[in-house]
Amino acid sequence: MTVIWSRLSCIGLLNRGQRNISFFSNTTPSNWNKVVSDAEKIVGYPTSFMSLRCLLSDELSNVAMHVRKLVGTKHPLLNTARGFVYDSRNNLQMRGLVVLLMSKAAGPSQHTSSDLVSQDMVSGIYPSQRNLAEITELIHTAFLVHRGIVNLKEWANSDGTLKDMQFGNKMAVLSGDFLLANACTGLAQLNNTKVVELISSAIGDLVQGIYHEMPNNVEDKSLTDDITMVTWEEQMFLSHGALLAKSCQAAMELAKHEKDAQGLAYKYGKHLSLGYKLNSDLQPFMKSSSADPVTFGLNSAPVILHRQIVGQEKWHHQLQQAKTIGTQIDYTKLRSSIKLEDGITSTMDLCRYHSSKALESIQFFPSSEAHSALENIARAVTKF
Template sequence: MSEAEKIVGYPTSFLSLRWLLSDEIANVALHLRKLVGSNHPLLKTAKSIIYNGRNTQAFGLIVLLISKAAGHLNAKPVEEDKAAGVLHSQRALAEVIEMIRISNLIHKGLVNINTDESLSVESSELNNMTFGNKIALLCGDYLLSNSCTELASLRNQDLVFLISSAVRDLCQAEFVACRDNQNFPIPSIPPEDRTGYALKEWTLLNVYGAGSLLGKSCQGTLKLAGHSKEIQAEGYKFGKHLALAWQASLDLGLCINKDKEILHNLCAAPIMFHVEHDPSILIELDKGLESVENVDYLKVLEIIAAGPGIGLTKELIKEHSQKAMEVLNVFKESDARKALSNIIVAIGDF
């Protein structure tokens, strides 16, 4: 990723530095200090954005790399960032995508405060949760509204419609699969004929959750460059398959490393494949219907390790990685194409 950032001119983890240093976000940062010591997930989200930006802010980098790999047609000299080989509008789109992505992550940090349970919670903790929710909601809304303004300033109606539909899909992702009381996903009961159940459910959840945004971002940046609809369609396929390969890789890493973060995504690919293979694991997973925290995640991961889920997930990563790599062959050999190829290889390096 570091090598790829050099190709597009500067670290894309600082794409959103302009709005991170704005007065509004500075005020939010001051309010966040009041939450230090509490258990509100907004703090964890903020830390991941600041200290681990290469994971959460990689979409903008991918958009700029595919922009440079494809080149642009009939652009006015004033529109081109010659140092990076991309258009100023393409760089603006990359910023928009980062703002949308991060606003979505922040909104996911909202805590569902159950009024019945809140009676037994200390008033100070309840106040922290309520205050944290207000900050998360307003901060996420601020970033999303800014992304809309920035997108509108590009004055491209087709692009606005395209990215708006990706935002719609992000919202739709929160209504896919069963959910616990904090809206974390849980596998649903498979049908009597379980063939293809895991792949269908996992793909639906993650195309809405990430594949659509990255796919339509790559499609949109090629539209800005004046490429044909056929090339734009290839861009969408590339972004979608790369996002799915990336997510499957993250799912696999959580399972192999026995990371407790897996509780926040019990619909991870290895778990879904095991549910299809042996639905009896749902007896353990059903404990998460009230809250995923009730699930013995180490026991679940031990069960999965003995089944086919790990192997099938590796095949899933390979499949989507290969499809993304095939799309790259549409573009001429270049340092940007090589960087994208290296990222795909790194994702599948298990």
Template sequence: MIWKKFFLSRLSSGKLKRHSIFTNRRYSRWGDIGSNRQEEIDWRDVVTEAEQIVGYPTSFLNLRWLFNDEIANTAIHLRKLVGTNHPLLKSAKNLLIGSKSNLQSVGLITLLVSKAAGFHGQSFTRNQYESGVLHAQRALAEIVEMKRTGHLIHRSMVNLQDKEKHGDKYKDLLYGNKIVLLTGDYLLATCLQHLGGLRNNEVTELISTGLRDLVEGDFLGERDDENNPLPTKPKASNTVKSHYNWEDEDNLAKLGSNEYLGQGKDEWLLRTMLTSGSLLGKGCQGAMKLAKQPHLERDAYILGGHLAIIWQIYLDVKDFFIHPNSYSLVGSPVTFAIWEYPSVYGYIIEAKLEKRPVEYKQLYYAVRGTRAFEYIKKFLEEEMAAILMRSEKFPIEDARCAIQKMATTVHSETLQYIE
């Protein structure tokens, strides 16, 4: 593995001695699968160290926005949803408690990239920064995190078209949907207010296009009757004209194209960039604009994009193995399997034509019977190498190593699920 050789060479040179992932046995478990409890402990260790580097506990990024009268009034009504299994309850739990799939990682990465890039001290007064991060960059990290939070809260709405299906819980679920709309709208509106407070038109444009991409991702491709995304019918290999290269495109313009749908990895990359990579990458790029570091803007955007990609691979693989009866049909395991063996798509199209739920368990074993996870492992190695190489362009060592450690932890745990 190229990236492992690179990292070990850095370790032997002494440059990574203090922060190396290999100084603790927990981060070198490439084969055996640990418990979820141990996994969460490891992740908290990595996050805690990263928070110490940026001098800011990112769990408070949420609290600063949530402890106010508007959200407090909404929280009172949340109690009425207990027992209804409304998705908003799970979103609220993740928001307050935190998890690897949660948004705290988005704000923390923005802060780490800000710290890793540094800034010219003579361009800013002492009261404009703390612990090597500008106050404006901290505000941007909060905005990016809460913009994605508001969007995900909106996505937790329940489809109530079939009133009879929900029976006595219909009114409670409808009430929950109203709270979803109000809470998500409040957070997004507050984001725009704070974004204007940065008084930087370029950053405002950049982050606004990130929100545009999030919405675009919600309408990409086909959907089922419950509005869940479905993979596109795979194209014949000889009809593929080009592959999606997100690093070279103009990120202020519309990302990608529908021509990449049905092309396996290209379709998955486009979905990931729209739903997470764009906003995280643009948050990191915006932090460079605020620090007046134009030479690092593109590197920051690309680094953020690769971090979002490796994160999504982890979430897809974990979801597939932990929830074999309800995983995402547009996740990397299913998408890669369909591209290799188009016959796997039959499980999905038949269910759609017959207007019945997909047989997830049968599809699960069909995917396991392909080489999808071999391709995912190769893709994972490529993304890890890209993160390490791109992060080396940032001069501040402790923050740079923290970014690499976070990525390596995600990489290691993804392999644990696969192997």
């Protein structure tokens, strides 16, 4: 399988609706740099977290060459392509790293089979588990590329020519399909039916989650009164958490661990993902006043909790007051109204809850550097 470890998955893509689809991307850079740097040393080199400049395949180089045609446009794929060459200090690739750390923290199973004995472990991790970590990142990257497709109904002349935008969409589809095909090939080569079922179901969850996230039109973004935090968690798990949770479980399956250990790994991935999504949703409300425009999703956790606290009538009044021309919203003004209530503190509390659940799920794993690294990552979710 072609090795394609992409910083692309770390780039925060924005479509015309300003929907941030980055994940593990908005926490304090200095804190995350240290967390990841320490963790990479634990799982051993070479890892997939080096610069993509050293790992670009001929196929992806060819894709990047074609994407140059989009220079001068606002197609999201152009920002994605920049991630092939430039590392982003604020966006750190985490999924594959967590899978590797989980694999090492759990260690080999007491029920080691003959096929595992023949595999040479590197830094306490089986080659099949490293391949799984790669597959996880490939799948995530493929969906990031696909989600960057522009809705041409919302296309404006300032974005670029219609021909260029259509070309960008075509490249996004083909590039995403290419990455996904490589991931599926690698998945089949693992020769483990249960792992194939787990990761295939995670791909299905991603599709379902993204479908529910996408509004039918721009106005729908403000018409989500039926979304509760229960609904939010269900949708965010599908689109942001299922892949990591099931990949952690699959890593345990590859080492022949019992169902209990698999369940604990699954819970860690689930709660870590939800915790980080909550952390990401909080970031626009944590920043101090600046010249940069403020934007956040009306379906983000702080907004949903704020709406539940103040009630629908007051929420609609605040939303109406924040509107400028037509459906345009002054997000700075709306943020000020939201910060007066307890929606933000409630989101922080929920973030801490998922962090504690992630920590709880790995307490039975033996003490080790990898175990400590997983704990550090889970605790970092509460750094606002």
